[in-house]
Amino acid sequence: MKKESRCIICGKETDGLEVKPDYVIGAMRWFKRNITHNEKNYRLVVCKEDYPKYKKARDSYNSKTISYVIIGVIFAALLIITGRSLGAAAAGIGIIILMYLLSLLSYMPGLKVDSKKAKAGKTGA
Numbered sequence: 001m002k003k004e005s006r007c008i009i010c011g012k013e014t015d016g017l018e019v020k021p022d023y024v025i026g027a028m029r030w031f032k033r034n035i036t037h038n039e040k041n042y043r044l045v046v047c048k049e050d051y052p053k054y055k056k057a058r059d060s061y062n063s064k065t066i067s068y069v070i071i072g073v074i075f076a077a078l079l080i081i082t083g084r085s086l087g088a089a090a091a092g093i094g095i096i097i098l099m100y101l102l103s104l105l106s107y108m109p110g111l112k113v114d115s116k117k118a119k120a121g122k123t124g125a
Helices: 023-036 048-083 086-106 115-123
Strands: 005-007 043-046
Touching: 043 048, 048 086
Parallel strands: 005 043
Antiparallel strands: none
């Protein structure tokens, strides 16, 4: 039995590039299966029409993740330098984790890319 495909951008039933499952999608599926008991178990894709919108959102998520973690590391370093204690180090690690979690507010999953097709596309073959 083939799973129903849904675009993560427009929500329509369509075919497209498949989304790569990761820990965020796994956590959402676990929550829907065990807590809400409302798991649809769709095959998540990005349709051709929505790919430019997806690409923009994915690039934004990647840059925000990097920026937020860098800001967290800077704050943690300042806290550790000024605090000079084990508590300051723990708080610094907490700040880094918090900043990473904040970057997940703009989460956009990656796509499964066939390595043979990706290499062929890069070489122009």
